[in-house]
Amino acid sequence: MAPTPTSKLREVPREQQDSAAHPAPAVRAIDVGFGLVKFSLPAEGGITFSSFPSMAIPADVSAVRSLSTRRRDTFDVPAGGAQYEVGRDVGLAQAGGSFGRDVTDEFYKGAIYEALTKGALRYMAEAGDRTIDVLVLGLPVNQYNDAKRRDHLRQTYERAVDVGDGKTIEVRKVVVQAQPMGGYAALEEHFDELNQVIQGTGGALQPLASVDELDELSVLVVDPGEHTLDWLLIQQGSINPRASGAASDAGRHRVIRAVQESLAADVGRPLGPAVAPRINEALRQQQPVKLSGVAHDLAKYEPQIMSVIEDSLNRMIDGLRDAHEIIDLIVLVGGHPGRYRDVLSRRFPAIPVFVMPESMSANVRGFQMIGEAVAEDA
Structure with missing residues (x-):
């Protein structure tokens, strides 16, 4: 039977059996x-x-x-x-x-x-x-x-x-x-980096003595994806289903669409769907996007980008049902967490906001x- 949304799921093995007599399961x-x-x-x-x-x-x-x-x-x-x-x-x-x-x-x-x-x-x-x-x-x-x-x-x-x-x-x-439960489970791989962020935040949470202390915290895992913004509130190692959720049309696609609409207004012509992947790549590489032989600097659209991210995170905070008051730690996973980290750090300056290394995976x-x-x- 699959675990329910309130099952403890972060516990993982420290060692793998690996011998000719007892090969490890695939x-x-x-x-x-x-x-x-x-x-x-x-x-x-x-x-x-x-x-x-x-x-x-x-x-x-x-x-x-x-x-x-x-x-x-x-x-x-x-x-x-x-x-x-x-x-x-x-x-x-x-x-x-x-x-x-x-x-x-x-x-x-x-x-x-x-x-x-x-x-x-x-x-x-x-x-x-x-x-x-x-x-x-x-x-x-x-x-x-x-x-x-x-x-x-x-x-x-x-x-x-x-x-x-x-x-x-x-x-x-x-x-x-x-x-997002995967990101929570992988936290223990980055225990030292996590403690550095906790130390640098200066809030009530002190650096953890061991990985096991994670299961005593209220951890908000935020996953800004391509289409949705997902979040899980995990308390004492268990998911709080009432304060966890997702917002559709609140991810990378909405950011790209906002930039594309502003760019189309500036160039004075409609931009079709084939342009979206080029905008996406240009944003990731922090480089201009080339259209019809002309390079367009996307940095000028930073206000539109941040407006989308602020709105998406406001939807998440509403969905938390005031549970943000009890959060000890925020963890960001996914492919483009940097701007979300900046917004969350401003909104909750006393709560450590940790971006998982290799956050995409x-x-x-x-x-x-x-x-x-x-x-x-x-």
């Missing part, structure tokens, strides 16, 4: 976000983590696809009765800025989600996996709170999964987690740790 994790799919892979002496864009393009079976100097790093996988191309180079198959994505509330049971999940499993198969003992999957907070959605994922992927080209992976157990790294704990207890 544990893998997949975090399907609206922007990237993050997943774990077997590697020499352990595991590694990788990612690819959250786009699934109907497969092109024509000969034109083979006209290239190299094979692109993608796979064709079956989903919803059709074949979809997914993988690290899927952008080469893209036709239009938003094509191949699904940001609806029902994405978890659509063909795009299925193709992306099977794409991650296909990478595992190519790395040598044939059987997975425990597979951890994630859902946004508002979807995780619906037991039917958790059950759907278990029923869909707890079986032999066809990942294309005649390859299958046997998944013996599926565990479903709220996405924080959730999937925590999922892996949770899966290992489940496997060890089995």
Whole structure:
């Protein structure tokens, strides 16, 4: 049975059994976000983590696809009765800025989600996996709170999964987690950095003597994603479901849309969906975006960006139902947490705001740790 929203989930094993007589169970994790799919892979002496864009393009079976100097790093996988191309180079198959994505509330049971999940499993198969003992999957907070959605994922992927080209992976157990819970589980990997932030904040919270003290705190985990802003309030190691939630259209896509609308007004012409990925990349690289041969500095749109982030965080604070009064620590995960950290630090100057190192992969790294704990207890 899957853990309920009030189960203690951060406890993870310190050691892994690894001997010829008792080989360690195969544990893998997949975090399907609206922007990237993050997943774990077997590697020499352990595991590694990788990612690819959250786009699934109907497969092109024509000969034109083979006209290239190299094979692109993608796979064709079956989903919803059709074949979809997914993988690290899927952008080469893209036709239009938003094509191949699904940001609806029902994405978890659509063909795009299925193709992306099977794409991650296909990478595992190519790395040598044939059987997975425990597979951890994630859902946004508002979807995780619906037991039917958790059950759907278990029923869909707890079986032999066809990942294309005649390859299958046997998944013996599926565990479903709220996405930010992964970041909470991974906190102990960064105990010293966390204490440095606590020390530098100067509030009531003092540096922790041990990792175990985390389970005595009220920790707010904030996950600004591509489409949603998720948050979990975790008290004494357990999720407080009444003060946890998600705000839709409160993530990176809304920031990009605000910049694109302002840029279009400045250049005096409409900008289509193909421009959005270029704006996104320019913002990440802090570089101008090039349109029709002209470079446009995006720094001038910082007020519009901060307005979107302020509004999104105001929605989160409203959703906390006054629980912000009892928060000891704020932890940020996700792909672009810097501006959110700055706003939260101004709003709550006495509460430490810790940005997880390698924040993009924080959730999937925590999922892996949770899966290992489940496997060890089995």
